[in-house]
Amino acid sequence: MNESLYEVAFSGQIQEGAELDAVKARIAKIFKANEATIAKLFSGKRIVIKKNLSAEAADKYSIAFTNAGAICDLALIPADTAPPAPADDRAAPKAPSSASAAPADRNASSNQGFRKTAAISGIGVVVVAALVAATPYVTGMLAEQKYQDGMLIFQDFAMQQSGAFTVKSDVDYQRGWLSSTVVNTITLEVPERDPVILELNSNISHGPLLLSGPNTFGLAAIETKMPLSAAQKADMARIWKGNENPIQVQSHIDFDGKTLTEVTIAGFTLDNIDNDPASKLNFKPMSTTVTLSEHFTRADADMAWNGMQLDTVDAKVVVGKLTGHSEKHLSTEGLWLGDDDFNLSNVSVNVSGSLAGSSGQTLSSSRIEELGIIAHSEVDSSGLVNGHATITVKDVVVENKSVASDFKLTFAMERLQAKALQAITQKMSEHQQRAIQSGNPGQTPDLALVQNEVAAILAAGPVFKITTLQATTEHGKVEADLEATIKVDDLVTLQNPLFLMMAMQAAGxxxxxARLIENTPLAAFAPGFIDQGYIKSEQGQLKTSIKFRQGQLTLNGKTLQQ
Structure with missing residues (x-):
């Protein structure tokens, strides 16, 4: 009997949750393919990668595509076989016709049909029962494979991101029928330092129906605990009085390989901090949920913290509720980009009179209401990073008096070369590793180390914008905007501060x-600037337009004289 042969084909399909650019980069790396080949593979047409492969060889190709986040097609090549020999009609018994069959024969046939139906139904019930019983074991096998693959990807990912240390994961996986146990020993090896060893004990419930964990259906639900020493247990008992499991970590492996991890920290009250009877910390519950794609190329996170209150003999600090949401993806250049949204209900600081002092240099009462931060970043088709962020504050109160309300700041950074940014990150990481090895971790890096990357960023003409700056004060409104750019085409300009300044352009x-600057150093210069036409004074407001080109500053259309 000839061995079955297969062909491997690809039509550009990628796995759900995978980033197209990241998949292309991994396939190019695995198969050492150039840009033209990658473009052909992802053209949407069915491209045959390899023919006449054994099952084992075809599986290797399939695994490679799967690890890259893609979906390939394995097709069995039909074998050349001779047509089957015709059946011998003489040997075949003739079935009686319905016209010639006797009633007894028909009854026997009916009973025989019933017995066959019952037998088939019984076999079906047994098969279904066997499948139901076997399903947790099958999902357990798949969950183990996903867990093991995830740890390998985690090690590689951690080493790429850190640079200063290596990460090793030693997994002892004991798979059962309905559940499994895992002891995962993670070792962080830092040069010239003793390794840091973390042991994580996990209990894994097999799907598809999950009675614990964040979701009801999936491959597996994981509950993780970290063994503690007697001293650590005593510290936790002192902080979380009567709560034996204050920090809970639960995970969920989905059918598509995504991993959802939920971490909750119970609230606690801590008295007598640093042996100070007046000190007290009230920490409220916190929770974080992180969802990672199968190949760690996308991360979605949600967090919620109900805040805290710290009382000391000198001050009282209150932090309100903090919530956040983040959606990030790993670009082909190795940068985490995407969206962030954070909101803080309030934060206040009250200082006692003894600490504030009679000079009034220290504010005795201050409060910020409703702080919000929204940010977005992306890479365009030219490989340039563009990002913008908005910060809002409903009210700033000092000494029970509003000093600024409806504050809004929107700014942007555009045209930053992605590859240069990643190269700077990598070189800084390598510098940190060398500094640790030399025994001087605080060593300041030489800027010449990233001179070429900085030059590449400036050559692209990066742009900084403040599109909106506004606030309402007791004296009136504050409004401002600014756009600045710099373009440098050679290292000589970068090394000369004068040439660098000449390359800058700004307008705003x-x-x-006017009353806002009364008690500032600017108050002494304002009348002269108004007289010379650099600043306009209208209805109690001071206004001017700013331009900076070729080293020359212009205010309100008039060149500022040195």
Missing amino acids: NVNVP
Whole structure:
């Protein structure tokens, strides 16, 4: 009997949750393919990669595509076989016709049919029962494979991101029928330092129906605990009084390989901090949920913290509720980009009179209401990073008096070369590793180390913008905007501060209440600037437009004289 042969084909399909650019990069690396080949593979047409492969060889190709985040097609090549020999009609018994069959024969046939139906139904019930019984074991096998693969990807990912240390994971996986146990020993090896060893004990419940964990259906639900020493247990008992499991870690492996991890920290009250009877910390519950794609190329996170209150003999600090949401993906350049959204309900600081002092240099009461931060970053088709962020504050109160409300700041960074940014990150990581090895971890890096990367960023003409800066004060509104850019085409300009300044361009507008600067150093210069036409004074507001080109500053259309 001839061995079955297969062909491997690809039509550009990728796994759900995988990033197209990241998949292309991994396939190019695995198969050492150039850009033209990658473009052909992802053209949407069915491309035959290899023919006449054994099952084992075809599986290797399939695994390679799967690890890259892609989906390939394995097709069995039909074998050339002779047509089957015709059946011998003389040997075949003739079935009686319905016209000639006797009633007894028909009854026997009916009973025989019933017995066959019952037998088939019984076999079906047994098969279904066997499948139901075997399903947890099968999902357990798949969950183990996903877990093991995930640890390998985690090690590689951690080493790429850190640079200063290596990560090793030793997994002892004991698979059962309905559940499994895992002891995962993670070792962080730092040069010239003793390794840091963390042991994680996990209990894994097999799917598809999950009675524990964040979701009801999936491959597996994982509950993880870290063994503690007697001293650590005593410390936790002192902090979380009566709560034996204050930090809970639960995970969920989905059918598509995504991993969801949920971490919750119970609230606690800590008295007599640093042996100070007046000190007290009230920490409220915190929870974080992180979802990682199969190949760690996408991360979604949600966090919620109900805040805290710290009382000391000198001050009282209150932090309100903090919530956040993040959606990030790993670009082909190795940068985490995407969206972030954070909100803080309030934060206040009250200082006692003894600490504030009679000079009034220290504010005795201050509060920020409703702080929000929204940010977005992406890489365009030219390989340039563009990002923007908005910061808002509903009210800033000092000494029970509003000093600024409806504050809004929107700024952006555009045209930053992605490859250069990643190269700077990598070189800084390598510098940190060398500094640790030399015994001087605080060593300041030489800027010449990233000179070429900085030059590449400046050559692309990066742009900085403040599109909105506004606030309402007791004296009136503050409004401003700014756009600045710099373009440097050679290292000589980069090394000369004068040439660098000449390469900068900026333009903006400022509008502030005149009374806002009364008690500042600017108050002495304002009348002269108004007389010379650099600043306009209208209805209690000071306004001017700003331009900076070729080293020359212009205010309100008039060149500033040195």
